[in-house]
Amino acid sequence: GAVVSQHPSWVICKSGTSVKIECRSLDFQATTMFWYRQFPKQSLMLMATSNEGSKATYEQGVEKDKFLINHASLTLSTLTVTSAHPEDSSFYICSASSRGQGTSYEQYFGPGTRLTVT
Amino acid sequence: AQTVTQSQPEMSVQEAETVTLSCTYDTSENNYYLFWYKQPPSRQMILVIRQEAYKQQNATENRFSVNFQKAAKSFSLKISDSQLGDTAMYFCAFMNNNAGNMLTFGGGTRLMVKP
Numbered sequence: 001g002a003v004v005s006q007h008p009s010w011v012i013c014k015s016g017t018s019v020k021i022e023c024r025s026l027d028f029q030a031t032t033m034f035w036y037r038q039f040p041k042q043s044l045m046l047m048a049t050s051n052e053g054s055k056a057t058y059e060q061g062v063e064k065d066k067f068l069i070n071h072a073s074l075t076l077s078t079l080t081v082t083s084a085h086p087e088d089s090s091f092y093i094c095s096a097s098s099r100g101q102g103t104s105y106e107q108y109f110g111p112g113t114r115l116t117v118t
Numbered sequence: 119a120q121t122v123t124q125s126q127p128e129m130s131v132q133e134a135e136t137v138t139l140s141c142t143y144d145t146s147e148n149n150y151y152l153f154w155y156k157q158p159p160s161r162q163m164i165l166v167i168r169q170e171a172y173k174q175q176n177a178t179e180n181r182f183s184v185n186f187q188k189a190a191k192s193f194s195l196k197i198s199d200s201q202l203g204d205t206a207m208y209f210c211a212f213m214n215n216n217a218g219n220m221l222t223f224g225g226g227t228r229l230m231v232k233p
Contacts, residue, residue, distance in 0.1 A: 032219055038161075043209060043223045091161060097219045105151055105219050109163035 003027055004096050006110035013084055013117055021079045021113045023094030029074035030096035034107060035067075038091045050077055084117045091115075120145045120212050124224035131200045132232050138185075139195045139227045141210030149215040152186065152193045157207040157226075166208070169193065200231045 003026040013019045023033060032051050036044040048064075050056040050071035058064045066088075068080040077096075081088055091114050095107040121144045131137035143152070154166040169177045169186050176184050181198045197204055210224040 034220070041228075043225050044163075044221075046220065046222075049218065049220060093161075093163065095163075095221075105213060105215070106165070106168070107219060107221060111160070111162045 002106075002108045004030075004094065004108045004110040006092075006094055006113050008113060009111060010114045011116070013115070015085055015117055016083055018080055018082045019084055019115060021081075021092055021094075021115075023077045023079070023096070023110050025075045025096045025098070025108070028096075028098050028108075030077070031074065031098050032096070033071055033077040034095045034097075035069060035077075035079050036093040036095070038093060038112075040091075044093060047079075081115065084115070086117045089115055089117045120147070120214060120222045122210055122212050122222050122224035124208075124210055124227050126227045127225070128228045128230070130230040130232055131197075133200055133202060135200055136196060136198045137200055137229065139197075139208055139210075139229065141193045141195070141224055143191050143193065143210070143212050143222075143224075145191070145212065145214070147214050147216070151213040151215065152184075153211040153213065153221070154182070154184070154193075154195045155209045155211060155223075156204075157209065158203075158205070163209075167195065197229075202231050202233060205229060205231045 005024045007022045035047045047062045048056045048058045056069035071077040093112045095109045097107045123142045150171045152169045156164045167179045185194045207226045209226045211221045
């Protein structure tokens with residue numbers, strides 16, 4: 001149980017276009033979802049936290065107009081990178097947690113999405 | 119704000135031997151959780167072990183165990199009988215019980231298990 005999927009696993013887009021990444025909790029209801037960014041050989045950096053049905057809370061330094069997060073249902077959150085530029089190329093990871101699922105505080109991680117902007 | 123420090127960027131160990139990865143953290147909170155995650159080359163984050171701060175007993179999961187020193191704010195991971203499949207990045211993480219399940223990660227330790 002507690003499986004989180006991400007789609008796509010790898011996406012290449014041209015500079016100036018937008019790309020959407022989906023994060024789904026497959027067998028539980030995710031009351032909270034988290035989006036991380038990870039550069040090569042570095043740690044995970046939290047970008048934003050989203051609760052179902054409410055606006056995402058962004059970490060300092062993360063542009064909310066560039067990284068649009070939608071958590072429309074208890075099983076789906078999306079991250080849209082708008083007007084992507086090469087510096088947005090990175091590995092994006094989502095995680096989900098839920099009160100009542102396993103240990104109530106644990107985060108379950110998706111497999112990640114590699115974004116390459118050309 | 120909490121900080122998590124992993125002072126060993128890279129480590130190596132011979133197969134079947136034991137290795138200890140260090141982690142220290144800084145917090146003013148009393149109720150929190152600590153985790154060790156493994157990130158193999160596939161980059162999928164895998165939970166290795168968790169520790170509730172209110173528990174004095176060190177957590178153990180098969181070959182993995184922790185040495186939790188609350189007063190010293192130290193949370194090291196010991197891997198016994200190292201296996202080639204243990205080769206990965208290891209991240210120590212802190213979660214404040216009152217901060218909505220948010221994790222703060224350390225910088226990571228790259229572990230190489232040599233045959």
